[in-house]
Amino acid sequence: MKFGPKSTVVAVLTASALALTACGGGSNNGGGADAAATALTLGTLNDVRSWDPAQAHVGHLLQPYQAVYDSLLLREPDGKLSPMLATAWKYNDTNTVLTVDLRTDVTFSDGAKFDAAAAKANLDHFKKANGPQMPQLTAVSEVKVVDADTVELNLASPDPSLEYYLSQAAGLMGSPKALETEGIKTEPVGSGPYVMDKASSVKDSQTVFNAREGYWNKDLQKYTKLTFKILADLTARTNALVSGQVDATLLDPKTGKQAEGAKMILASNEVDWQGFLLLDRDGTKNPALKDVRVRQAINYAFDRKTILDQVLLGQGTPTSQPFGKASGAWVEDLENKYPYDPAKAKALLKEAGFESGVTLDVPTYSGIESLLAVLKQQLADVGITLNIGAALANTFTSDVASQKYTSLYFQLFQGEPWVAINQMVSTKALYNPFKNTTPELQAKIDAVQTAGTEAGKAAQEVNKYVVDQAWFAPLFRINQMYYHNDKVNVEPQVQQAVPSIYNYSPAK
Structure with a gap:
């Protein structure tokens, strides 16, 4: 592990061999193996306008991006930050230097390697792409690669939210070969647990993903197929849940009564x-x-x-x-x-x-x-x-x-x-x-x-x-009225309208 100088206003990200064990997610056993023949279908309110990770939003609009893009930090259901592509991180005494180790065993779906250069490419791209969450990196004035596995984020001032943002839109990592290309707007290229099935996806109707072979963290890859059905209308979402077209979706107090009458399960969250x-x-x-x-x-x-x-x-x-x-x-x-x-x-x-x-x-x-x-x-x-x-x-x-x-x-x-x-x-x-x-x-x-x-x-x-x-x-x-059927277990995500995709698992 390498830590940057404490006297400068920078955040440092360093890749190390510790990445292989620090997250506990490098093994090939766990949730993924148990869910070998399962599919999950979620009813969502909006389709993604662009799959460029720099255009990602938050709340219910973050969820689809999580299917294909890992983030630097993983936000647990209770809000605790855990390792993901980053495995350890530490601030200096003045909270102006954040030192973070990165995994060294991760590749993107196009074969490109995740490393310090890839992290810099994503952070730079996020800052200049004018996406809806661009202010998340306002405090970052410069990103510089120090060596093959170290990048520096120069901070104009301390930002108590930076770690949180690195688990959100700002932390999503796409393939550096695909960033700033036209192709990534319609077909995402990330290191996440799923890859888009473009042939089965229909704009403003449904987006289909298949489990990515060789994904580094099988514990987060609990389904072989993941589908987002775009259902902007509240009544349509209610009917889709009750009829079994979707396994989970966001409703409201009134439609929730209909869902409860059909034995749907409420996972509420303020x-x-x-x-x-x-x-x-x-x-x-x-x-x-x-x-x-x-x-x-x-x-x-x-x-x-x-x-x-x-x-x-x-x-x-x-x-x-x-x-x-x-x-x-x-x-x-x-x-x-x-x-x-x-x-x-x-x-x-x-x-x-x-x-x-x-x-x-x-x-x-x-x-x-x-x-x-x-x-x-x-x-x-x-x-x-x-x-x-x-x-x-x-x-x-x-x-x-x-x-x-x-x-x-x-x-x-x-x-x-x-x-x-x-x-x-x-x-x-x-x-x-x-x-x-x-x-x-x-x-x-x-x-x-x-x-x-x-x-x-x-x-x-x-x-x-x-x-x-x-x-x-x-x-x-x-209360956010999030309902699901008895085929799936769902854990609400604190401060988020819908759960992160990692919070779903097949019911035993």
């Missing part, structure tokens, strides 16, 4: 939170939102438990905080920070000088119309008018960034603390378009960035701040 993003906290366009008492009044206006039970059939947990339990930033005392208290909401509005009323303008989107109607009524009960505007457009991201919305009812991912902060709290966050901050908050954010393994604990202070200041009005963490 991945996102839903609620109001009170974006204009400086009152730039909506002066009322500048007053923390108004934002707090909005929080006190909602009977979260009743709304959850009536609209989402109880599938979730009421909450007053935007950080999830698995992030490490969750604080038990914040869970019911804003209990249902219409009288207190009215008193806060009066104290703030808005007794005559406050107006919130929010867009709508498919599937939340009935929920918004309930929220509109509860806000009206305390003197707040909810104006429901036009539906979100395909320009949504740019609309948010351009401060089109002063408030937004939305559903956000409860990710790792640094991921979540840069999604919704920091001045770089998409969901902080008005760039709201204070010196106190920025100091807390800076503490998270340099906290290393204690990032979750440090992020608790960020969580306390934004909850106390009512930056948001969270209502509940919602």
